[in-house]
Amino acid sequence: MTEEIRAQSYVGFDSITQQIEHKLLKRGFQFNVIVVGPTGLGKSTLINTIFASHLIDSKGRFVADEPVRQTTEIQAASHVIVENGVKLRLNIVDTPGYGDQINNEGCWDPIIKYIKDQHSAYLRKELTAMRDRYIQDTRIHCCLFFISPTGHSLRPIDVIVMKKLSEVVNVVPVVAKSDSLTPDEREKFKAKIRDELAYHNIRLYPFDTDEDEEEEVQLNESIRQIIPFAVVGSENGVIIDGKSVRGRKNRWGVVNVEDPNHCEFVHLRNFLTRTHLQDLIETTAQIHYEAFRSKQLLALKEGVQRPAGGATQQ
Amino acid sequence: MPGISGRRRTKVKGVQFTIMVVGASGTGRTTFVNTLCESDVLQHKVIDEPENAHQETAIRIKPANVELEEDGIRIALTVVDTPGFGDNIDNEAGFQEIMTHLERQYDDILAEQSRIKRNPRFRDNRVHALLYFIPPTGHSLREMDIELMRRLSPRVNVIPVIGKADSLTPTELKMFKKRIMEDIEHYDIPIYNFPYDEEEDDEESIADNMELRAMLPFAVVGSEEEVEVDGELVRARVYPWGLVEVDNPNHSDFVRLRAAILGSHLNDLKTLTEDVLYETYRTEKLSRSVETSPGGNRDSVIHPDQLATQSVRIKEEQLRREEEKLREVELRVQREINEKRQELMAKEAALRNLETRINSQSQSQSNTSF
Numbered sequence: 001m002t003e004e005i006r007a008q009s010y011v012g013f014d015s016i017t018q019q020i021e022h023k024l025l026k027r028g029f030q031f032n033v034i035v036v037g038p039t040g041l042g043k044s045t046l047i048n049t050i051f052a053s054h055l056i057d058s059k060g061r062f063v064a065d066e067p068v069r070q071t072t073e074i075q076a077a078s079h080v081i082v083e084n085g086v087k088l089r090l091n092i093v094d095t096p097g098y099g100d101q102i103n104n105e106g107c108w109d110p111i112i113k114y115i116k117d118q119h120s121a122y123l124r125k126e127l128t129a130m131r132d133r134y135i136q137d138t139r140i141h142c143c144l145f146f147i148s149p150t151g152h153s154l155r156p157i158d159v160i161v162m163k164k165l166s167e168v169v170n171v172v173p174v175v176a177k178s179d180s181l182t183p184d185e186r187e188k189f190k191a192k193i194r195d196e197l198a199y200h201n202i203r204l205y206p207f208d209t210d211e212d213e214e215e216e217v218q219l220n221e222s223i224r225q226i227i228p229f230a231v232v233g234s235e236n237g238v239i240i241d242g243k244s245v246r247g248r249k250n251r252w253g254v255v256n257v258e259d260p261n262h263c264e265f266v267h268l269r270n271f272l273t274r275t276h277l278q279d280l281i282e283t284t285a286q287i288h289y290e291a292f293r294s295k296q297l298l299a300l301k302e303g304v305q306r307p308a309g310g311a312t313q314q
Numbered sequence: 315m316p317g318i319s320g321r322r323r324t325k326v327k328g329v330q331f332t333i334m335v336v337g338a339s340g341t342g343r344t345t346f347v348n349t350l351c352e353s354d355v356l357q358h359k360v361i362d363e364p365e366n367a368h369q370e371t372a373i374r375i376k377p378a379n380v381e382l383e384e385d386g387i388r389i390a391l392t393v394v395d396t397p398g399f400g401d402n403i404d405n406e407a408g409f410q411e412i413m414t415h416l417e418r419q420y421d422d423i424l425a426e427q428s429r430i431k432r433n434p435r436f437r438d439n440r441v442h443a444l445l446y447f448i449p450p451t452g453h454s455l456r457e458m459d460i461e462l463m464r465r466l467s468p469r470v471n472v473i474p475v476i477g478k479a480d481s482l483t484p485t486e487l488k489m490f491k492k493r494i495m496e497d498i499e500h501y502d503i504p505i506y507n508f509p510y511d512e513e514e515d516d517e518e519s520i521a522d523n524m525e526l527r528a529m530l531p532f533a534v535v536g537s538e539e540e541v542e543v544d545g546e547l548v549r550a551r552v553y554p555w556g557l558v559e560v561d562n563p564n565h566s567d568f569v570r571l572r573a574a575i576l577g578s579h580l581n582d583l584k585t586l587t588e589d590v591l592y593e594t595y596r597t598e599k600l601s602r603s604v605e606t607s608p609g610g611n612r613d614s615v616i617h618p619d620q621l622a623t624q625s626v627r628i629k630e631e632q633l634r635r636e637e638e639k640l641r642e643v644e645l646r647v648q649r650e651i652n653e654k655r656q657e658l659m660a661k662e663a664a665l666r667n668l669e670t671r672i673n674s675q676s677q678s679q680s681n682t683s684f
Contacts, residue, residue, distance in 0.1 A: 039451055039453060039456060040449070040450075040451020040452055040453045041451070058453070060451065060452075060453030060454070061453055061454045062453060062454060062493060063454075063493075064454065064493070064496040064497045064499070064500035064501075065500070068456075068457045068460065097456075100456040100457050100458055101456075101457050101458055102404070102405050102406055102409065102457075102458050102461055102462070103403070103404040103405065103406055104403050104404065105403055105404055148340060148449070149340070149478075149481075150338075150339060150340020150341075151340060152339055152340050152359050155401055156401065156402060156403055157403050160403070177450075177481050179481055179553070180450070180478050180480060180481030182551055182552055182553055183553075183554060248483055249483060250480070250483055250484070250555075250556065251484060251564055251565060252480075252553075252555075252556035252557055252558050252559075252565060253553065253555035253556025253557075254555055254556075255553075255555050256555070261554050262554055262555060
């Protein structure tokens with residue numbers, strides 16, 4: 001390890017952090033999210049709730065005339081949100097609900113393909129001789145996986161899809177519409193899901209690395225205790241104690257989305273935007289993209305070597 | 315006088331009624347049945363080991379019997395649960411099982427009715443109502459829901475039900491119900507919609523039926539727990555933001571649904587099953603067997619007794635085939651054991667040969683080494 005020197009007088013290079021910040025503020029940040037889950041679990045509503053803006057419309061069918069089976073065209077909706085001078089470029093990829101048919105074999109393939117295609121596109125741009133200064137990043141940084149609030153356990157299709165997704169993207173599981181579970185039911189359900197995820201060795205974000213400090217390790221551990229996040233989404237405001245909050249009003253009470261006693265929305269929102277946003281972007285590049293990249297490049301090398309090997313055999 | 319004793323027998327034994335509940339696990343099916351029967355008739359899905367969660371289970375069709383009383387009338391209710399349905403990636407097989415169950419009850423009674431000597435204690439297991447549980451998505455029907463309800467309706471009275479309805483606000487629920495009914499009409503799904511005849515029926519029953527029809531699909535909330543509210547024990551679900559009362563018509567359609575299927579419309583459901591659905595099936599089945607009979611002699615009448623013995627014969631055949639298969643397996647295993655034993659003996663003989671040869675060789679070598 002190289003020795004750390006203390007300069008004899010103040011040099012001033014510590015201002016590089018501000019120089020970087022200045023540059024980054026000008027450029028803005030890119031964050032790409034994909035939402036995956038069965039129909040009608042509030043995927044679109046939750047995204048709109050997290051970013052407190054109407055970004056996407058529900059992909060659900062609301063009219064009898066509309067065809068039941070949607071074409072599995074997966075597309076991203078792009079938006080730019082500005083907060084205190086910080087520009088966030090968002091790509092939201094909303095997938096039509098899977099698992100709605102009698103036979104759901106392979107319904108997850110288009111989703112996995114889409115995620116891999118983004119890695120592929122980035123790699124191609126990276127390998128081009130004359131490449132862009134800043135490569136446009138469409139790689140998915142976070143996958144919100146929606147679990148139906150059955151109260152029992154994961155379904156076979158959930159286990160398969162989560163396993164496949166965790167191999168290519170950061171997966172954050174979420175129990176949707178959790179206002180249909182009593183607090184007791186909710187805790188039991190979450191504990192069961194955690195057991196099953198551990199049993200199937202499904203690698204979920206966040207990952208601990210050697211670089212992490214004690215504080216970060218503890219934070220990650222506390223996140224792992226909450227996963228899956230039991231959330232409720234709402235774009236509508238309700239009045240509670242004279243204040244307007246986002247919530248849902250029923251005949252028996254009002255659900256306050258931002259009340260940690262009602263649901264874990266606040267924890268999820270803070271996790272995604274206030275504590276782990278940068279890390280999600282970084283681990284996508286350093287872990288998932290790197291794995292994809294090395295596999296591709298190795299395959300390329302083998303493809304080049306084999307015809308040469310055939311020639312020498314003659 | 316036969317009339318009076320017949321009535322007395324019904325009151326003592328109770329009116330026989332069979333309902334079936336269909337829906338993926340987690341839609342509130344089991345809780346609903348236990349709430350309906352006011353006792354733990356069905357067991358909840360229990361997954362102790364995480365390794366069982368991902369396993370695809372076959373559907374298990376389980377009937378359970380319970381005695382109820384509704385409006386002073388005793389009912390011998392049979393509830394047929396379908397755990398495991400809808401949980402797999404491919405649910406076609408599970409669905410076929412349900413259809414087979416429904417049709418087998420019809421087959422049994424068809425055979426029974428055609429017997430010359432009938433069994434006085436024959437149990438009529440035909441399903442009179444099928445409650446189909448729709449998950450509270452808030453959108454419209456899923457492809458699966460449309461397909462299944464459409465395929466089931468010709469064989470049984472299908473009543474659509476929204477399970478776990480307390481996850482929807484009143485506005486969402488109203489729009490959801492409206493869209494579901496629009497879908498049902500658009501896709502021509504013949505559900506049981508409390509039919510009435512404007513000319514024949516009296517005003518009260520017309521109004522009753524119209525009211526029930528407007529409530530479709532029924533939004534239910536079930537609970538097996540009781541909570542104290544204003545000094546009384548009520549069945550409810552306790553949330554941090556409030557209490558959902560199962561029996562409160564403002565919170566759930568449960569009470570109305572129960573009164574309809576176990577009370578006012580019980581007879582109508584039975585009659586429709588026996589006089590319309592069963593008859594339709596019977597006609598289809600008999601005309602099919604006439605057409606496929608060898609020789610195609612349309613004038614020959616099928617001997618009624620043949621039908622009865624046919625199902626018995628089919629069952630016997632199945633048993634015989636299984637016995638044959640088992641015997642084949644036994645023989646095969648025996649043969650393999652014999653072969654292996656022979657191989658072993660041959661190998662032993664070869665070894666012995668080798669041994670004697672080596673011995674004789676070493677002997678002759680020692681002899682010639684001088």
